[in-house]
Structure formats: structure tokens, C-alpha cells
Amino acid sequence: MSRADGANREDGAVAGIRSAAAGTATGGAGANLLALRSHNTALVLDLLRTAGSDGISRLELAERTGLTPQAVSKITGRLREEGLAAEAGRRASTGGKPRTVLRLVPGAGHAVGVHLDRDEARVVLCDLAGTVLAEARSALHLGAGADAVVERTARQVEELLPGARGALLGVGVALPGPLDHARGVLHRVTGFPEWDGFPLRDALARRLGRPVVVDKDTNAAALGLAVAGEGGSFAYLHLGTGLGAGLVIGGSVHRGARTGAGEFGHQVIRLDGPVCGCGDRGCIEALCLAAVARGDLAAAARVLGTGAANLVGLLDIDLVLLGGRTVAAAPGEFVRGVAAVLAERARRKGTPGDPIPVRLAAGGSRGVAQGAAQLMLAPLFGRRDG
Amino acid sequence: MSRADGANREDGAVAGIRSAAAGTATGGAGANLLALRSHNTALVLDLLRTAGSDGISRLELAERTGLTPQAVSKITGRLREEGLAAEAGRRASTGGKPRTVLRLVPGAGHAVGVHLDRDEARVVLCDLAGTVLAEARSALHLGAGADAVVERTARQVEELLPGARGALLGVGVALPGPLDHARGVLHRVTGFPEWDGFPLRDALARRLGRPVVVDKDTNAAALGLAVAGEGGSFAYLHLGTGLGAGLVIGGSVHRGARTGAGEFGHQVIRLDGPVCGCGDRGCIEALCLAAVARGDLAAAARVLGTGAANLVGLLDIDLVLLGGRTVAAAPGEFVRGVAAVLAERARRKGTPGDPIPVRLAAGGSRGVAQGAAQLMLAPLFGRRDG
């Protein structure tokens, strides 16, 4: 069995090649040289992005990727030719030639993120680093019909475009409710049956003449957090007018085959409990929002924490992030309450190590729109669907 | 932005390269040519395995992988040289030279799977195709101490080894309870505190002089089912003396950073419900087993179904498989009951498409041991940790 020689690897690097089968035909997952280059380039680009304005040296890139310094030199050479990377000074010498620091050129590419919330539209223009360069907000009336909303959104996007000196990669759109990420079709928009099955991605792409990607708001927010540096696997729990989750597993957003993943609000945690709007009984969302409505934030946090603990146990994730308007109104209360439930359950199970941390999600009310822009940017850095 | 040219790919093939970063150094996820070859070889090998004794032609391999026919010829040529693949007749002509059929040579490699259950040890010898060539069972007394169990298990393994004419890849061990898959260390064995922190993998590997991998029984069972052909993402729910789950996401077992994923039995689904053995209240396991104890299988199935529906909603998986002694005692009842809850929830949510199917897991009482053997075999076919 000489086939084993390629298999004995350590765990981190084992997750190496899967994202890069670019350049091959449609069907399988076979990888060719173009795919290889694409993968390694994305990896280097992601490290440059993460390093930010501090920059990162070639040798450090080599260490982090496991590639040889010479390979990194070739890759960064191409990136510099394309204008995506640039030299940015040098580090202090350690007894020899000092390392040259490289950094990402943020202005080399841009993307627009659109957040269609229930009553407000928010559009941001971001550069490659994810920095918001321009922003616009306006009231949103879904009842005006799909065509009107598409037209109005398109105009808002176009108003921001002059801010993008570099190329525009495309537009990412995030909105609540069930939809098909792969096809860009909305399944249903609560309260507006005329939207059922609307092909938002294609409609907006045709109107703008640019690539468009559509995703759930919770997924966009989670992607934004992942790109912003939250490593490993985590859950973003969004408690606003509803309750939903975005799951990041191994750095990629987990959507499931039907973009249905993250259905957190209607997890049943009290069998035969009070009836929820969905028709079921004892859903987290109903229990949690009822507690909020009667002002009992401790109870709301405990309910949320129970659901979070179920999720943490099921997926063994590393971190829980909380967000949404309701959480933002009393962040400490929710973070402490959820953390307490998690700590209590971890104590009971006696698992070694520290309990799973709970934090308030960064990004605030702009997080979803920024994450929506990342729907177009993240693939450049090797982050695809989980 | 000429960087985009490598990025515009379709979704299926996008998942291409990640598993193959073999041959590089320790840290990152950079991929080199050896990794590329390793990945594509594993892909071809997996298709050969899946095709079974029917075999598969080179051109079909090319279509399925997205590689060119010539690349497939080179890869299968290497595999034939190494004795892993062989020609197996030819197909009917379609007007030209008939396609040559290739098949996996199952005897080219073997692995041993060990299932340490609470009261019984089960050892199987499998070939590359996963076929069980030899089997042994014996009573297991964990109270005899770690050294005695390791020694006894090692002897059982050695007794089966003569059945492996080809090379032995190693031994996979599956057992219940929390453990560290990456390090091969048991955290805790219920009822036997002397096992706490025992480095089972290293102890058995030293004794046998062969590679050993350790995993939870539910994960092994799920891996076995995945390799046996259950595609996509699914959950294996095991209801025996306890209740646990094995999660397969995108063809790979999802373990989480601490091998803790699949903690399903202690998901709380009835807040303030009856006290469970774990100290919490309203755990699925407690509710389900209590219902079984009082003979109310319909209630047990409903509880299990509620947990399954939570899981399906959270992860958007494609399939639920049921197994374990308790399920095996009344499979129809459980399958129907769980399916009914899933169908009801799907109906309420009004999601398009068929409801998620529920089936009895194949493999029966031997499934875990076979899955344990796959812990060693599956990496050859490109299946690594999710």
C-alpha cells in the first residue's frame, strides 16, 4: 500500500485543497493546476487581508501557509503585478536582511452590500479590506411590489458606485426569511405573498448589469463576523423582531442544501408549551419574545441560553455571538444570562477546558450590510459555502 | 481585477481541493502538487469503491471528477501499478471501441474496526471495499482496568490479522462517551472513573505496533453510513441505553474542535421538565427513555422526532437515520413517529420540496464496528474530518 504516503498528514493542513477546484469542468471535484494556484492565491490574499495595515512578510506567509518561501514569492509577485498587493516598508532586522512587509491594496476591488430589513434598506460600499467607504439608508416598503423595490435598490446602489475607483466585484443582498441562496430566489416574505418565489438575484443582476448574490440576513451577518476575524466555528444568534441564527463551521457559513440552516427561532424547547405564530408549541422565539414583552429579560436570556446550549452541544462550536435590536437594548443582561446557562451545562457534563465564551457581536446595526458585501468579497479569500 | 478569473465556478466543483493538502509542512492549508495528486487520486479511488464490483470506465471517471480523460488514465495507471485497481472486462460498444471497466481491488488493503460497547467488544476485519472478512465478539468488562482491556483487545485484533493478506492500514476503535478524537484520549467512561483521561490510542498503538484511531461510537456509525452510500448531509440518531447523534455534513463527519459534536441526548426540549441523570431538566434522552420504559413508544417517537426536527431545522440536513437497540426493537414505530413530526413541522413552515426522509440505518448491530474500520479506510477515499 504505497498509496498511504500522501495520506499521513496533520489535521490543520489536511483541510487544504477543497475550495480551489476552479478551472475544471462543471460536475465533480477534481482539481487541476489552475485550481491549485487559485487556492494558494486565495490563501495568501486572506492572510494579507487579515494582517491589515500592519502587513505581513513573505516568510511569515510561507510559515502560515506551509508553502515554500519561493512559492510565496511567486504568488505575491503575481498579486503585485495585478495591483492587489504592495510592499509596505520593512521589519526590524534580526541580524540579517530585514523582511519586506507586504499588504493588501484595499482599493483594488470593491463590493456593495445591501441589507433589506423589514422597514429599512441599507446599502454600503466596501473595499477589499471590508472597510465601508460609503453608506446610504432609506425607508423600505415591501408592499410597493418587487419591481419597485428592485428599481429603487438599484438606484441606491448606483449612487454609491462613484466611490469605487477600483473594479466592482458585484452586489450582495441580505434579507430575512426563507430563500434559495444558490438560485437567488425568495421563497416567502412574511406579510407580502406577492413576493413568493421572486427571483431577486436575477432581477437585480439584470437591472444593474453586475453579479448579484442573495442570502439570509443572519448568514450575511455571520459571514461578516467570520471575515472580521472570529475564527473557528461559531453561532451568531440574532434576536430582533424574530430570532434566527447564522452558523459558521470551520470558517465557512453553513447554509445546508436548501439555504435552510440556522432555523433557530422555531426550535422547540418546551414541549406542549405556548402556541407560537408558526403554529407549533414551545418555540424558542415565542418563549423568548414573550419574556421580553413582559420585561423579564432574565427569563428571556435563560430561554435563549438553553437554545444556545443545545446548539453548542450538538455542534461543539467554539463561540456564541449575540446580536439584533433586542439584544442591543440590554447586551449585558443577555450575554451574562446566556453564558450562565452554557457554563452550568458545561459544569454538569464535566467536559475539560474552559466553557464556550459568549460575546456581543461586533458590527452593530451595519453588520448585516457589511456581511452582504462580503458575500461577493469572501470568495476571493477562499471562503466558500460550508 | 483579473484575480476573479479563477473564482467563477459552479458550486459542486467548488468543493474541490481542500482535503488534499498532503505533502506540505505542518501548519497552514497551502497545497502543492503532491497534494493535488493525492486529492485527485482519492477522488478516483472513491468512485471506484462506490462502483463496487460493477466497475466504472475511465471516461465515466473523467465525467464524474471533471478531470480530462487523459488525467484519469494517468491516475488509474498508477493505481493499477500499485495494485489498488484492476481492469474488469469491458462494456458493450456504442459504435466504437468499447470502454474498459476498472474496479477497486478490495484485497489491496485492510483495516480492523473495534467496537467497545458497554458490555461487549466486537472486532471486525474489513477490506478496502468495507466488506467484513472476519469477526469476533466477546464480553467486555471495563472494570478490569485499562491495561487489561487494551491487552485483551490487542489479542482479539491479532487473531483476525491472518485474514488480511494485503497490508493492514491500522485499527479504528469506537466507543461511547466523551473523548478526544485528535489525541485519542478518553475523557470519561461512565461508571469507571479509573479510565478518566486514558490515552487509549497511544496505548493500543504501542501494544500493536500499528496506527490506531479512536472515535465516538455514533461518529463511527455515521461514517460507516456515509461511506456506504448515504450522500449529502445527514444525522444518525442512536437510541440504545442512551441517546446520541453522529452528524455527517457534506460527506464528512462533523466532530467539532473537541470531538464533542453530536451531543443530542441532553438537548433540553422541555424547560423545567423532569430531572435527567445529567442533572439538567427536560433532556430528550430522559423524556424518550422514560416513555420507552412505560411502553409508550408513540410518545418516545414524538420526543425523538421533536429533537430531530430541531436538528433538521438548525442544519438543513437531507436525511435522518435511526439506529440502536431500542429503535431496532420497534423500527416501524420510531421511523413513522419521527417522520410524522418532521412532516408536520415542514408543513407548518411551508418550505417547498419534499419533507426530509427518515429511515432505519443499515448496518445493524455491526454498523459501529464497520464504521470504526472506516476510520482508517475513509481517508484513502478523501473523507476527512468535517
Place this chain on the structure above:
DNA sequence: CCCACTTTCGCAACGCTGTTGCCAAAGTGC
């Protein structure tokens, strides 16, 4: 039976990947 055609599949040349060997450049420190 022969010949044109189709289809499979291997050989050889090729382009491109990361790798290796080597050396110039650019510092430190005695």
C-alpha cells in the same frame, strides 16, 4: 469480406505549478 466511421485510450510534447540550488542584496555585530 472490406472499408469507412466511431469511440477509447495511450504516447509525446507542452504549459504551468511548486521546489531546489545558488547567489546577490542588505542588514548586524565584532
Place this chain on the structure above:
DNA sequence: GCACTTTGGCAACAGCGTTGCGAAAGTGGG
């Protein structure tokens, strides 16, 4: 000022999948 260390580019290289082409092995019409 010189020895040394460290960085990083140039050039040659091995090996990957790809392309061009032709031999092999069938079918089917004349």
C-alpha cells in the same frame, strides 16, 4: 572593515494535468 546572518530573486527542475495525435478495437453499410 570584515565575517556572518537573513532575505529573496533567478534559473533549472520534477511533476501535475492538458493538448495533439495516432493506434487499437469495435460497429455498420456496401
